Structures are given as structure tokens and as C-alpha cells.
Amino acid sequence: MLLDYFIFGLITILMPGAQCEETEVFAEAGSQAELPCKCNPSSPFIPSIVWSKANKGTVWRKQKSGLQYWGSSWSSKGTHRVQCPHNQFERGNFNLQINNVMAEDGGIYSCMVENGGKWAVNVVILRIIEVSVSSSVSVWGNDVSISCKVTPWPYEASVHWMLNNSPFVPKTENASNNDTTKSIVREKATARLAGNWTCVVDYKGKEGRASAALTVKGIIHPSEDNTQVYAALASTVTLPCVFSPGLIPSNLVWEKLKPEFLFKPGPSRLPSSFSQSSPSSQRPFDKSATLKEVGFEDEGRYRCSGTIEGQRLTRNMQLVVAKIDILSKKTGSVTLTCQLTDTSKVTDYEWVHVIYDLNGTQSVRSIQKGNTLSISKASEENQGEWTCRFYGKEGILGNVTYHIQTMSHLSGPKSSGGSHNTAGVVGLSFLLLVLLLILAQMYKNHQRRKRIFQYPALETIVHTVSNEREERNRVKK
Template sequence: MMPLEYFIFVMITFLLTAAQCEEIEVFAEAGSQAVLPCKCSPLYPYIPAILWSKADTGTVWRKQRSGLQFWGSIWSPKVTQRRIKCPHSKFEKGDFSLHINNVREEDGGVYSCRVEHGDRVILKVVTLRITQVSVSSLVPVWGSDVSISCKVTPWPPGASVRWTLNNSPFVPQTGIASNGGTTKNAVSEKATARLTGNWTCVVDYKGKELRASAALTVKGVIHPSKDDTKVYAAVGSAVTLPCVFSPGLIPSNPVWEKLRPGFLFKPTPGRLPSSFSSSKLFSQLPSDQSASLKEVGLEDEGRYRCSGSIEGQQVTRNMQLVVAKIHSSVPSQAKGSETLTCQLTDSSEVTDYEWVHVEYDLNGTRSVGSIQKGKTVSVSKVSEENHGEWACRFYGKDGILGNVTYHIQRMSRLSGQKSVGVSHNTAAMVGLSFLLIVLLLVLAQMYKNHQRRKRIFQYPALETIVHTVSNEREERERNKVKN
């Protein structure tokens, strides 16, 4: 209900003037301009007297028929820096609306506009309601308590409040607190990244929606922006584990840990990989506490945690390292081909795989062949076109997640021909060896005969006897044939 003093103010004003009265409601967000309407038909040819007043403070602004202007004590131009004005250029049209710049919570209330034109008095009553969203801390630290409240001054009876965050309905985890449902509605939460953005309080009142907004930024780790973010790396490659705090935020006692599953799913610290390095680069800012692994192994997969102390509050961020590799196998039924399989230690976010054949010429120019879809690809090892690098790219719903490569050596395609060549070469070597042995035997026999004749020629008489005996033997053999 309308406060008693407002009601009395309106009734007294109405009874004393016996004027034609109209009540209007105006809503304005804190910091904006509010226009309190006071319009009537053009009043010619006289210049009217105008009085704007507020129920709890009295005169706001008035102008006499002589043209002199006066401001209330708290509305003086020296105090308010001319926050209020009543544009004279519109008087001829019967528009005596009051403009209030940069409205504040205390500006809310009941105003009256009294226009005196001769013996005619026109009265307008305007209720100005100021909507405002306030945050207990505009830049709270991650993990601290934060409260976002919605106020409408004066509060409209029967109004209800709902919240949106970044234009989406917000469902609070701890509920909405209200102070009797009359002065404010507030959301109380622990500060996390999900609270960052533009908060809008929507007040439903008499079929209308009254809105007020405020921006909220949570200080802490901004990259990665949420817990359990996955970082992808190929076996043997280097990878950076990001841990970047808000600009200008320097954490004390920064610590990196590798987590291992513990009892009741609570992670406990484990041993960091041997290639892990948290040493800062010279060009890094103090707010960047990222770490790196120089050479990723399959055993390095798992969850890692970066933490640091900010204003006495421990701020942490968990992330998961996913390791990718390519498994090669030779099907038993197709020995001339090779099957490549893209394997990840966690493929829960992968929606698609594709294979790309990459070649480099003598000048180092890179060329990409056709793209094949699927987790596996079959490659012919004897084909000249398949040598070189094969890359497996894996994608998520927001685009590419990472890639891993595999090299097929140029000589691997000749493995089938090489075995046949070896068998032919073996047969040729055996044949050549046999011919060489025969030749050596012949030469040995010739040398032996030569040596024997050489020994005989040293004794001529013996040579005559041997020759005579040989002739006689031949003569006897001929005679046997004749007989």
C-alpha cells in the first residue's frame, strides 16, 4: 500500500485546490533520466504559475507568473548540479514535465505538479519508482560470498522479481532472499566464473516489466575460464597447461599439482611428470602462472591443479590433460596395408575424426591430399602416394580440439619386392660359387699335370723308356682288336 504520508499529501493538495487531479506512475533505472509528465491543453494567452513538489521534501521547483524561478533547498543548482529542469520551450504546448537527470534511490517518491492558470488549477500526481541492482562487491574474489540485490523505491505492491544473467534465466543455487517482499530481493552465492556477466533484475508489476542491470566480474583464474577444461596434446609433443589470473592480480604461493583419484572421488596430489616445468618465462606477466610439459608421454594424462592465494582466499583451477596417439596395425588378411587408429585417453568431447595425408617436396613445400572421415584409416604400404605424414584431426562441438601425426617411411612400400629380390640374389650367388669351384678344380688339375711333365723332362733317358713302353702298349691293344 501507499505510505500514509504520501496519501495525506495527495489528499491535502487535492482538497486545498479543488483541482482536476490525475495520478501517474513513472519507473526509471538509477543513473538514467526520469521524465515526470505534466501535460494539459495549451494555456493562451496567459503565462501560468507552476509548482513541482515532493511529498517528503516539499518544493522541488517553481516558477511564478512573472517568470522568476525557485528551487527547493535540496534541489538547488549548487547542490544538484542542475539535475532538474523544466524546459520552457514546451510551455506553449502545455507541457510542464519535470526532467530529473542521473536519478538516485532517494529521488523515488510521490511528486505533484500544480499549474495555476487564472482561476483554473490543474494538478498531476506522479509516483516515481527507482529500480536499481546493487552488488556487495563489484569485483569479488573467487570463492568469496557475493550478494546481488534488486531494489525498487518505493516498492510497488504486489510486484514479483526474477533474474537473468547474460540474457538467460538465472536459477540460484542458494535461493532468493527477500526482505518481507517489500524492499528488495537478493541472490547470495559463492563467487565463481558462472556469476560473471550482466545481471538484470526484472520486476513484473501490473503487466509491465521493470528492468535494472549491473555488471559483475569475478577475480580469479580467467584462463581456463572453468574447472575440468580439457587440454589436448600428442605423444612426444610439448604442451602448455594454462593458468592465467585476472589482469593485475598477483597470486602468492602459486602451486601446481597432478591429481589422482582418491577415496570417494576426492582427488589427492600425485607426482608431477619429469618433463613438467613451472619456471616462468621472461616475457610473462606475474598474473600468468602457466606451466609446460616439454615432451608428453602417455602416462602424463590426467588431472592437474593450479592454485594461488588472493587476498587470503585460496583460488584454484582444475584441468585435464588428454593425450593422443596413433596406433598402427597390419591386418592378417591384408599384409600389404596398414591400419592407423586415432586414440585418445579421453574422447568424451570428440564428435568427429578426419585423416589428412601431408607431403613435402624437395623444396619443403607442403601439400595436403584428400580428407578421409572416421577414427581409423587403411593405408596401402606399397603405394608411392601413401608415403609421408598422416595427420589425424579430432573435433568437438566448438571446432578442432587437436591433432596427432604418424609417418610412413618411403622404403616401407618396397618390402614385398625386397623379399623377392633377396631370393633371386641368393640363387645367383650359389650358381656363381659352384662355377668358381669347378674352375678352381680344373686349374688345379692343369697345374698338377704341368708339374708332372716338368719333372719327366728333367730325365731324357727315362722319357725314352716311358715313350717306348707307351708305344708297345698301344701296339698290343691294336693286335687284340684285330684278333
């Protein structure tokens, strides 16, 4: 490098009236690099221009006659990788454009412009930045390294990394703090490392960038351990365990972890309603499980694990069960509370009264905050669904619903159907009263006859008198 500077310095000395400027240019490998060369035109005529590279000879030159020449390494089968746009010459712009730059293109270039017997020399140092990944597609848990290479390397330059447009901070600092060490990142492949890596190099007020993508395959859903899954009591819930597309794990195992094992949780018996296959997906990389009729005792931690390329991948998750409890049943009122088996991620509660009309259209009548809801009267106006929604820092976590019809017998005015029942009771009571009167009259007649049959002689006399009276009446006639 020092020899190259010496050569270009010698050129400026030997050329009368030569003026020399030095510029740093960074370019990402595979992109187009533009090397600046600007001179104040001292003549209306097109000057002679020579672009060359140290130890490589001429890159491109143009004579005053207009003839152009390309170096052998810059032209192949009539295709030129370098060009100097003529439409900028009148403005004194003689920039050189290099397409699809490579690491070997890095180095020192000179632009010499001769006009009116005077030479202007511009020295440009082109540095090619290239980011490479040990494996662009890495399996979760494997070693991965991302390196940043600059040709030629700028000593005393500062290097830092960006991951997905955010500064990247390694979990473990390197023992050496030099820039060469900083240009390499070595980590275990996790979802945290997936995305676009950008190496940023700062040197003498200039900044260069180059990027490369890293894809990490493994369990993509849930993306992190100890993700909480929320389910309402007696509902059906899916425990997610989705691998990257194309990965089909072997030796897949689902386990429920005992809560007493804090550091090394041991397996426990899975719930009876647990199903290791998810009916919602037929994809071979989706190994989610389902729980039907979730019970309060089903809460806790679950683990899904499978083997990919000899690497055992696991993902832990926590099932949180929600239910609505009736705290009190006073006359004309009821109090509901929204209860969860784990409230560590819950920041707010919201009660929503959902009503459906005859067309099935849903509407919200009222909203209340807090995990406890008191309803003054379980009347017709309070019928419908009362849904408790619970929220975390990133939005809604889940909900659980209670149907008000199940407690309509507690209090409230009678429905319109009650009037028909009342009329029926009144009519039946009147009929029973008439029957009682008839029975009372029949009983009274029966008692009268019973008293007469107690005096048979009197009955004979009465009968004889009655017969004689009838006989007289017959003789008179």
C-alpha cells in the same frame, strides 16, 4: 505514503475544474529521470506551471510572465539539477527532467498547469532503483551479496535478476518467498557470478531496471574444474594455471592425483619431465606448468593450488594423451587408428592429408572421417603428413600427426634412384665374369704345364732333337 496521496487528492478537490492523472516512473540511480506532465492546451498563451514534491515543496515553477524559480535543494551555485524544456510547451508537454537522480529523489511529485482558469494536475510517483554489491571485486570462494533497493519500495511488485543478459537461477532457494528476500542474492564467489547484474522490477505494468558489475578474481584459466587438456604423444604441453592479473599466490603447489581416489584424490608422483615454470610467460600471476616429451603414462588428473588473501584456491584439470597406432601392416597397405586416453568429450574424428611443396606451402589433398584410416598403398602419392583431428561439441579439441615416410619401405613402386643401383649391379657382374674367365684360362695353362713335367725323359729327348735341328741349320748356312 497515504498522507501524500491525501494531500494531492485535496488539491484536486479545492481547485475548480482540476483533472488528475497518476503515473509510475522507474529510474536507475545516477541516470536522468523524466517525469511526464501532458495537458491539452486550451489557450495559445503560455500557462503557469508548478512542479512540487510531497513534503519538499516547490521543485520548479514558471509564471505566466516567463519568470522561473527553483527550489533550494534543486539548485547549487548556479547549476540546476532539474529543467523543463520550453520547446515542448506548445505541444502541451511540460515534462520535468531530473539529472543524476539519487535515492532521496524518490517519492511523489505533482505537476499543476493553470491555463484559462482551469487546472490540470498530474501525480507522478518516482521510484529509484539501485543495485549494490558487497564487494565489486571479490576473491573466489568468499561470500558475496548483490542487493536491489527501490525507493520508495513498490509493494506487490515482482523482482527477478538477470546476469549477463540471461535469467539468473540461484543454486539454493531462499526460505522466504517474499519480494524483499528476492531482492538479495547471497552466493559464494565463483566465475559463474562474474559479470553484469541487472535487477528487474515489474509493477502495475511498468518495468524498472538497474545494474551493477561484479568481478571475481581467482584462477581464470582454466575457468572450470576438470577441464581437459589434450596433447600428442612425445610433444610438449602446457598445463594452465593463470590467476587474475594482480594476484600473486603464495604456497603454490602442483600435484598429480591418483586415479583410485574418486572422492578425495590423493597426490601422486609428478612425471620426470614436469616443470613447474612455464617458459612462455614471465607474468607473476601465471603459474602454468609444462610437460616435455609427453608419455602415454603421463595422462591423468593434475591439480594447481595457491593461497590468495588467506583463501586456498585450487583448480583440477585432466591431461588427455593422443597417439596414432598402426593396427596392421599387410602387403601394400597400412591401417592407422587415432587413440586417446579419454574419449568422453570427443564427438568426431577427421583425417587430413597435409602436403608441402618445395616452397613450404601447405595443402590438403584429402579428408576422411572416422578414427581409423586405411591406406591401400604407401606409395609416393601418399607421402606427407596424415593428421588426425578430434572434435567436441564446441569445436576442435586437438590433433596428432603421423609421417608417412616412416613406413615407405612396406610397399609401393621403386623410386627413380633404383635404376641407377641396377645399372651398377649389372656392370659389377660383367666385370666379375671377365675376371672369372681370365682365372679359368690361367688355371688351364697351369694344368697343361703340370702334365708335361710328369715325363722328364721325354722332355730331354724333345730338347735334344730340338738342339740338333738348330745345329744342322747353322752348318748349312
